[in-house]
Structures are given as C-alpha cells and as structure tokens.
Amino acid sequence: MGLTPRCPQEEEFRWLLHAEVHAVLRQLQDILKEASLRFTLPGPSTEGPAKQENFILGSCGTDQVKGTLTLQGDALSQADVNLKMPRNNQLLHLAFREDKQWKLQQIQDARNHVSQAIYLLANRDESYQFKTGA
DSSP, rough: OOOOOOOHHHHHHHHHIIHHHHHHHHHHHHHHHHHHTTTOOOOOOOOOOEEEEEEEEETTTTEEEEEEEEETTTEEEEEEEEOOTTTTTOOEEEETTTTTOEEEEHHHHHHHHHHHHHHHTTTOOTTOOOOOOO
C-alpha cells in the first residue's frame, strides 16, 4: 500500500505554517516594539521622570468646559478644569493637588499587554516548528 496523497489545502496549510508564520510574527514583533516605545516602561533603564504631555480641554462652540490636563507616563499629574453650568451660569472649578497623582489603569493595562505579547513572541525563534493553527 502506498501513501495517500495529501489534499492541496493541507499542503498549503503546511507551507503557511513553515514559510509564512515566522515572517508575520517578526512583523508583529516590530509593531509591538514600536508601540512599547509609546509607554514609559518601569525598570533600571528608565532615566528620570516620564515625559509630560499636556492636553487642553474644551467644548465645541461653547465655553462650558475648559481646562488643562498633564499626563506623565501612566499618571495624571495635574488637572485644572472649569465647568460652566448652563442653567444658572455657575462656574465650577476643579483641580487636584500636585503631590497627588491619579494612576490611569487603562494605560497600565495596555502597557502590560504589549509587554506580554513581546515576551511571548520573543520565545518563538526561527527554529520553532508550528504544527497547528492554534
């Protein structure tokens, strides 16, 4: 009895696993490394405080919301917001102390997910042979 010939889809799938997966994973790793540069990663290589980014808040066409926010890494380090209440024209001023920062969990989570993905991809070198699509 001879070997049964493989179907063309199976051959194409094997080729995809052996020839294309590593190239795609390298591209993905490059994209993730670029994304990781957007985050201030903790560690010994971090020098000094994280870069500050300032954001100006405003409402379109009205002056109901005005303010500035300062983001430093994954923390909101300064905030100064004015809200004008439309019913009675009352002005509310919100600010918080500079010695108290608000950690932004979404930024921390995104940074952690990008770092984890880079770690997982780094452990699949060219010699690793994928056997299934999973």
